[in-house]
Amino acid sequence: MMTQRSTEQWRALDAAHHLHPFSDTKSLNEQGARVITHADGVYLWDSEGNKIIDGMAGLWCVNIGYGRKDLAEVAKNQMEELAYYNTFFKTTHPAVVELSTLLAEVAPEGFEHVFYTNSGSESVDTMIRMVRCYWDIKGQPQKKTLIGRWNGYHGSTIGGASLGGMSYMHEQGDLPIPGIVHVEQPWWYKHGKDMTPEEFGIQAARWVEDKILEVGPDKVAAFVGEPIQGAGGVIIPPSTYWPEIERICRKYDVLLVADEVICGFGRTGEWFGHERFGFTPDIFTTAKGLSSGYLPIGAVFVGPRVAEGLIAGGDFNHGFTYSGHPVAAAVARANVAALRDEGIVAAVKEDIGPYMQKRWREVFSQFEHVDDVRGIGLIQAFTLVKNKATRELFPNWGEIGTLCRDIFFKHNLIMRACGDHIVAAPPLVISKDEIEQLLATAAECLREFEQALKDKGLV
Numbered sequence: 001m002m003t004q005r006s007t008e009q010w011r012a013l014d015a016a017h018h019l020h021p022f023s024d025t026k027s028l029n030e031q032g033a034r035v036i037t038h039a040d041g042v043y044l045w046d047s048e049g050n051k052i053i054d055g056m057a058g059l060w061c062v063n064i065g066y067g068r069k070d071l072a073e074v075a076k077n078q079m080e081e082l083a084y085y086n087t088f089f090k091t092t093h094p095a096v097v098e099l100s101t102l103l104a105e106v107a108p109e110g111f112e113h114v115f116y117t118n119s120g121s122e123s124v125d126t127m128i129r130m131v132r133c134y135w136d137i138k139g140q141p142q143k144k145t146l147i148g149r150w151n152g153y154h155g156s157t158i159g160g161a162s163l164g165g166m167s168y169m170h171e172q173g174d175l176p177i178p179g180i181v182h183v184e185q186p187w188w189y190k191h192g193k194d195m196t197p198e199e200f201g202i203q204a205a206r207w208v209e210d211k212i213l214e215v216g217p218d219k220v221a222a223f224v225g226e227p228i229q230g231a232g233g234v235i236i237p238p239s240t241y242w243p244e245i246e247r248i249c250r251k252y253d254v255l256l257v258a259d260e261v262i263c264g265f266g267r268t269g270e271w272f273g274h275e276r277f278g279f280t281p282d283i284f285t286t287a288k289g290l291s292s293g294y295l296p297i298g299a300v301f302v303g304p305r306v307a308e309g310l311i312a313g314g315d316f317n318h319g320f321t322y323s324g325h326p327v328a329a330a331v332a333r334a335n336v337a338a339l340r341d342e343g344i345v346a347a348v349k350e351d352i353g354p355y356m357q358k359r360w361r362e363v364f365s366q367f368e369h370v371d372d373v374r375g376i377g378l379i380q381a382f383t384l385v386k387n388k389a390t391r392e393l394f395p396n397w398g399e400i401g402t403l404c405r406d407i408f409f410k411h412n413l414i415m416r417a418c419g420d421h422i423v424a425a426p427p428l429v430i431s432k433d434e435i436e437q438l439l440a441t442a443a444e445c446l447r448e449f450e451q452a453l454k455d456k457g458l459v
């Protein structure tokens with residue numbers, strides 16, 4: 001058991017010794033971090049006894065919900081049997097073999113091979129090295145450049161942060177690294193002007209074509225995108241976007257990579273987001289929902305073209321001590337089997353997902369400063385806007401979003417602000433009653449938020 005301390009003691013020790021990710025440490029320490037002590041289903045409890053509804057499934061990862069004792073049991077058994085062995089040097093183990101076999105079953109046809117990592121960032125970095133290695137093997141070593149998108153998110157490692165299009169990350173540490181370029185995101189609300197979403201989808205895909213021609217098709221290794229940009233604020237591209245991207249990538253012989261770290265493992269109602277958008281990547285990266293966050297593990301799914309090249313190409317000089325870690329692999333296998341065998345992914349497509357989408361739109365469309373109410377499966381968002389009629393956003397992007405997010409937190413509801421987009425991605429096991437509770441709390445918070453906008457003279 002963890003040592004029992006008071007909230008104040010935990011906060012003080014945390015402030016003294018722990019540097020938090022994506023945080024302003026000084027101001028966090030002044031406030032004190034919220035201490036989460038346990039969780040069950042879609043609920044978290046903090047050290048002060050508050051019961052919090054987790055509308056974000058942790059960081060978009062606890063697909064199966066909290067507190068599954070069967071997964072804990074699998075971890076315990078695997079730890080006792082084989083806590084660790086590596087998969088380098090002509091060695092494997094049953095846990096990783098079983099997971100790989102199951103993943104080939106749930107993946108779309110042709111994705112017979114996976115390469116293991118410990119996180120989404122490592123999956124992305126692995127993919128970067130893999131596509132460059134592939135083109136080397138194919139005798140085209142000059143094909144090195146990867147195209148990402150502004151406001152895309154691909155992780156925090158040097159490769160992942162470079163490929164992502166978060167300028168506030170690029171500013172720290174001289175990123176992007178050479179060989180990575182970006183195009184504008186397919187965000188109709190902001191960039192679509194007078195175009196229909198469908199027209200805009202084609203236009204946004206053509207930005208990728210323009211970039212390929214600017215760099216030179218013989219130098220472009222891959223285009224990489226999240227099927228839905230998650231951390232960028234749940235930017236759902238128009239239906240025309242991905243098919244046109246696929247056509248362009250095929251035309252110029254550029255590999256197409258989907259970053260499925262958020263969309264994968266049922267979030268959109270399909271196993272993988274690209275299935276929902278009707279395109280076939282050459283490679284896709286995953287993590288999060290693979291183990292529902294119970295243990296760190298990621299996987300790069302490799303389609304036939306790249307797999308054949310790599311398998312014929314000799315050594316791939318890449319890997320991690322914990323690639324295919326037996327305990328993480330065993331837990332991931334049990335998690336994926338449960339997502340399938342308990343019909344959890346199917347329900348996101350057929351039942352709970354459509355229910356959420358219908359009710360999400362009904363509840364939020366009525367607010368004066370809420371627009372572009374959107375979502376698929378169990379990933380949804382809306383944008384806080386100054387004027388719905390003119391699609392005018394608030395100045396100081398993010399300021400209003402934080403104001404709103406803090407009101408949710410105060411009412412024990414976790415939804416996230418990505419700039420002024422408010423997003424939700426609850427555990428896939430959320431019930432209709434829990435959805436109603438989440439929506440009712442959020443609506444109450446939004447009334448408070450719209451009043452705060454008026455009180456502060458912001459509208």
Ligand code: PMP
Nearest residue numbers: 119120121153154155259261262
């Ligand atoms: N890719 C995408 C699409 C992500 O959303 C994330 C994390 N939010 C990552 C990569 C990085 O994953 P990790 O934080 O596990 O390194």
